[in-house]
Amino acid sequence: MFPTLFTNNIDALRLSWVFGDCSIITGMDWQLVFFIDEHNNEPVKDFILQQPDGVIAEILHVFKLLRQFGTTLGMPYVRKIHESGIRELRVKHGSDIYRILFCADKVHKFILLHAFLKKEDKLAKTDVSLAIQRMNSIKSG
Numbered sequence: 001m002f003p004t005l006f007t008n009n010i011d012a013l014r015l016s017w018v019f020g021d022c023s024i025i026t027g028m029d030w031q032l033v034f035f036i037d038e039h040n041n042e043p044v045k046d047f048i049l050q051q052p053d054g055v056i057a058e059i060l061h062v063f064k065l066l067r068q069f070g071t072t073l074g075m076p077y078v079r080k081i082h083e084s085g086i087r088e089l090r091v092k093h094g095s096d097i098y099r100i101l102f103c104a105d106k107v108h109k110f111i112l113l114h115a116f117l118k119k120e121d122k123l124a125k126t127d128v129s130l131a132i133q134r135m136n137s138i139k140s141g
Contacts, residue, residue, distance in 0.1 A: 009062035029126045030070045032063055032102075042118050044100060047115040051098075058093045059100070071104060081123060086113070086131050088123070099123070111138060 014109040034042045036056045048059055062077055066089060081101070089112075096114050097118040113131040 012058070029108060030067045032067060033109050033111045035111055035113045035138070037134075044112040044115045055091075055093045055096070055098065059091050059098065062089055062091050066110060070108065082128055082132065084132055084135065086128060086135065099127070101127065103131075103135045 034045045036042055048056060051059070065077055066073055075090075076085055077090055079090065085103050086101055087103065089102060091098040091100070099116055099118050100112055101114040102112045104110050113134040114127060116127055
């Protein structure tokens with residue numbers, strides 16, 4: 001599964017049901033799809049796997065809500081941030097605030113475009129621009 005990312009098999013098993021051997025998290029009514037770049041990297045998945053266990057658990061909880069409620073899930077978990085359709089998934093763990101920028105397509109899929117630990121009150125334009133760039137690369141590809 002992910003032999004180089006985990007220190008033991010328990011860690012790999014704990015997350016394998018979420019990430020499996022593919023880039024799609026399925027369940028309920030909506031699917032969550034990780035953005036894959038031109039080098040077959042999955043930056044959102046990689047970012048999540050680098051976080052402490054508590055953060056991963058909180059992200060998975062919010063993923064479950066997003067899959068279940070889809071576009072009707074709003075604050076405090078989801079907020080539309082750009083007229084292009086980019087939304088932010090809002091995850092708080094302790095004093096840390098994480099954001100996962102994503103977009104929705106017409107077939108009940110959310111595409112997870114960019115993830116980061118938020119360090120300032122306002123969302124950085126570079127983070128939004130990167131998500132828009134990734135979204136556009138999917139639409140044109």
